[in-house]
Amino acid sequence: MATSIDSANTKAVERMVEARPVLTGMGKALDLIPGMHENLLLHAGPPIAWEQASGPLRGALIGALIFEGRAGDEEEAERLIVSGEVSLAPCHHHSSVGPMAGVVSPSMAVYEIENRTHGNRAYSNLNEGYGKVLRYGAYSEEVQERLRWMHEVMAPVLGAAIESCSGVDIRALLAEALHMGDEGHNRNKAGSVLYTKQLAPHIAKAAPDAATAADVIEALGDNALSVLNPVMAACKAMADAGSEVEHSTIVTTMARNGTEFGIRVSGLGGRWFTSPCPQPVGLYFPGFSAEDGNPDIGDSTITETAGLGAFAMAAAPAIVTFVSGTPQDALNATLEMYEITAAEHSSFTIPQLDFRGTPVGIDLRAVVETGITPRVNTGIAHREAGVGQIGAGLVRPPLALFTEALVSFAEEYGFQ
Amino acid sequence: MATSIDSANTKAVERMVEARPVLTGMGKALDLIPGMHENLLLHAGPPIAWEQASGPLRGALIGALIFEGRAGDEEEAERLIVSGEVSLAPCHHHSSVGPMAGVVSPSMAVYEIENRTHGNRAYSNLNEGYGKVLRYGAYSEEVQERLRWMHEVMAPVLGAAIESCSGVDIRALLAEALHMGDEGHNRNKAGSVLYTKQLAPHIAKAAPDAATAADVIEALGDNALSVLNPVMAACKAMADAGSEVEHSTIVTTMARNGTEFGIRVSGLGGRWFTSPCPQPVGLYFPGFSAEDGNPDIGDSTITETAGLGAFAMAAAPAIVTFVSGTPQDALNATLEMYEITAAEHSSFTIPQLDFRGTPVGIDLRAVVETGITPRVNTGIAHREAGVGQIGAGLVRPPLALFTEALVSFAEEYGFQ
Numbered sequence: 001m002a003t004s005i006d007s008a009n010t011k012a013v014e015r016m017v018e019a020r021p022v023l024t025g026m027g028k029a030l031d032l033i034p035g036m037h038e039n040l041l042l043h044a045g046p047p048i049a050w051e052q053a054s055g056p057l058r059g060a061l062i063g064a065l066i067f068e069g070r071a072g073d074e075e076e077a078e079r080l081i082v083s084g085e086v087s088l089a090p091c092h093h094h095s096s097v098g099p100m101a102g103v104v105s106p107s108m109a110v111y112e113i114e115n116r117t118h119g120n121r122a123y124s125n126l127n128e129g130y131g132k133v134l135r136y137g138a139y140s141e142e143v144q145e146r147l148r149w150m151h152e153v154m155a156p157v158l159g160a161a162i163e164s165c166s167g168v169d170i171r172a173l174l175a176e177a178l179h180m181g182d183e184g185h186n187r188n189k190a191g192s193v194l195y196t197k198q199l200a201p202h203i204a205k206a207a208p209d210a211a212t213a214a215d216v217i218e219a220l221g222d223n224a225l226s227v228l229n230p231v232m233a234a235c236k237a238m239a240d241a242g243s244e245v246e247h248s249t250i251v252t253t254m255a256r257n258g259t260e261f262g263i264r265v266s267g268l269g270g271r272w273f274t275s276p277c278p279q280p281v282g283l284y285f286p287g288f289s290a291e292d293g294n295p296d297i298g299d300s301t302i303t304e305t306a307g308l309g310a311f312a313m314a315a316a317p318a319i320v321t322f323v324s325g326t327p328q329d330a331l332n333a334t335l336e337m338y339e340i341t342a343a344e345h346s347s348f349t350i351p352q353l354d355f356r357g358t359p360v361g362i363d364l365r366a367v368v369e370t371g372i373t374p375r376v377n378t379g380i381a382h383r384e385a386g387v388g389q390i391g392a393g394l395v396r397p398p399l400a401l402f403t404e405a406l407v408s409f410a411e412e413y414g415f416q
Numbered sequence: 417m418a419t420s421i422d423s424a425n426t427k428a429v430e431r432m433v434e435a436r437p438v439l440t441g442m443g444k445a446l447d448l449i450p451g452m453h454e455n456l457l458l459h460a461g462p463p464i465a466w467e468q469a470s471g472p473l474r475g476a477l478i479g480a481l482i483f484e485g486r487a488g489d490e491e492e493a494e495r496l497i498v499s500g501e502v503s504l505a506p507c508h509h510h511s512s513v514g515p516m517a518g519v520v521s522p523s524m525a526v527y528e529i530e531n532r533t534h535g536n537r538a539y540s541n542l543n544e545g546y547g548k549v550l551r552y553g554a555y556s557e558e559v560q561e562r563l564r565w566m567h568e569v570m571a572p573v574l575g576a577a578i579e580s581c582s583g584v585d586i587r588a589l590l591a592e593a594l595h596m597g598d599e600g601h602n603r604n605k606a607g608s609v610l611y612t613k614q615l616a617p618h619i620a621k622a623a624p625d626a627a628t629a630a631d632v633i634e635a636l637g638d639n640a641l642s643v644l645n646p647v648m649a650a651c652k653a654m655a656d657a658g659s660e661v662e663h664s665t666i667v668t669t670m671a672r673n674g675t676e677f678g679i680r681v682s683g684l685g686g687r688w689f690t691s692p693c694p695q696p697v698g699l700y701f702p703g704f705s706a707e708d709g710n711p712d713i714g715d716s717t718i719t720e721t722a723g724l725g726a727f728a729m730a731a732a733p734a735i736v737t738f739v740s741g742t743p744q745d746a747l748n749a750t751l752e753m754y755e756i757t758a759a760e761h762s763s764f765t766i767p768q769l770d771f772r773g774t775p776v777g778i779d780l781r782a783v784v785e786t787g788i789t790p791r792v793n794t795g796i797a798h799r800e801a802g803v804g805q806i807g808a809g810l811v812r813p814p815l816a817l818f819t820e821a822l823v824s825f826a827e828e829y830g831f832q
Contacts (some may be wrong), residue, residue, distance in 0.1 A: 179734035193609040197637040200616040201630035214617035221613040317767035318595035351733035
């Protein structure tokens, strides 16, 4: 049995590593995302009902329905969802991922990623920047105005620019960004300027006028997370390439909806294993403390699933000022993750470790055997809708999730 | 005596570190550079005559006279210089610096840097990118065409963009770039994309049309050395702030003209100490070897003088693939430079060394006492004019230079 698991894992991880995700364009969620319909809202993490949703997720769902023109206020939005008129589904069930609340509604613009090696596609929404933003559950008029500008002005220009430069090779961009101090999850500073640099000439030509070109370039360039969403979709495309490999114990999804942390395993198809979300440990912005923090939320753990984020911490020593710790802790974080992964990435390398590949492909068995759970870098949302980010730090999914998944794996494949 | 030297050195280094160089604009060398005139060409390194000039420097001088419309060919250019009709002077004598041959002619566009702390200014030319370029001594029609485009199309747009964004704080940009894997000399990849990112929205608005905006943004963004020249001028402004401090043994200039390596010392005014240039040791591009290499050339050693470049190697582990060595060697390079410097930089910090400041302010006494000469990262030029860059590596000025300067210092200040 171990042999067939090993070879299945090799296959799953090879597919993840060989995937070449290219950002090919941008369009309306309704037109691009498989299974999207007029009465569906996507969200981060495993499936959840309104009743169990945390503050930031509820806020983002309300905000999305206001953005769609379906609801005028909170009550109307809640009624639409509770009545079942509008249904909820995980982004992950629709080849998509979204940071924090991760809410995608039918008329939102989404990035399209194509895995040029295996042909599968993945999607993510636009990054709104910092402050009061939908993904942290804010939905005031200020947030709506920003969303309208992004969709009416920015998205068409950005979409045309992406097409004009024949796509952006996100795997190559990430490989370069790791040599420039990014880890690809909390720190996407280099990636975002590389992204802006590549698109800016095309934006200059695609924009209806110079002022719009300047505004769009500035919005991308001044947001150190502007590339996070395409990066997440790229990681989703890579992880999906490694999913549904029979006999494989490789984790292909880690995601949080703000209430539960969920994982999925390659050899166990679409089945979620969930557990209450832990609280991140880290640094809080002035005036906030752990009491204000929401349990962990977002699909951005797809970066760790694909061998980035906390797994690539050694490449990003400067991040420690943001998430706490020392550069040595950053090295140790990556070194620890080699203990629970099946391979070293051939495209993502870490100069600080003599260009060793990042640890990739979390093996369920290794997690349970060693008791070492995956590390995740994360932003911390306020527990109330609309406040926004109040810190950043580290979180680990509960070990019980992996134990439970391994028991199910043993049952599924008839051994124990 | 030691006490007065120590306090003079503290003053000199404090002035270097406290200098805040801001890129404020761009204009014609003739209009901006102090002492520039119609019959003057500036060049890298200490003073030199045509007869002693190496291939790349000769090529760049010829190319500049062709660019100026003063000469039609090599012979005519040589005659102008040898006859004394056109004279040569070091960039350093005119508040300027230039990479490699470093040739600046009267009608060339130059960046202007203002040190907002002490008020002094410094200048550098535009970076042409890679391949056949004037700074490596190439002067063919292809090179001239590129220079004309840069001066007629790019420079006016760039100048307007710099003014429109109220200047670019180069010290802040460098501080950020060091946290993104740059060392500020051979590796200015992050700095160049940060620079492009900051200017791109202003270029979009300043350009006469969208196609020109796109071309200028692309020229900046695709050249990983586009920010090198403003960075060098910024380092010159910082080093100049620390110069001419009586009793100070701090080195305020290191520069090479392709024949001689020269240094100047704060307490010894404008006096050059020179010695034949050593050959860099490093990696050669395919098809080239040490035999093809020119002796070391360029004013870019101003970066090491100001606490960057090889002194900041620890921040740039990815550079080792370019100059040879391992990431551990990069750490060791910086650690060694603390042995010969008077301070640690308060703005330039190295995440990999727990955010320790870069070693800054080379103390002549420490170099002579320890026998440790400054490390310099450098590009390697072909010894013949016009071939271009053939490698990159490390060089160290001869110890004798520092011994000679220390002897002169002792004579000057009447002790020994």
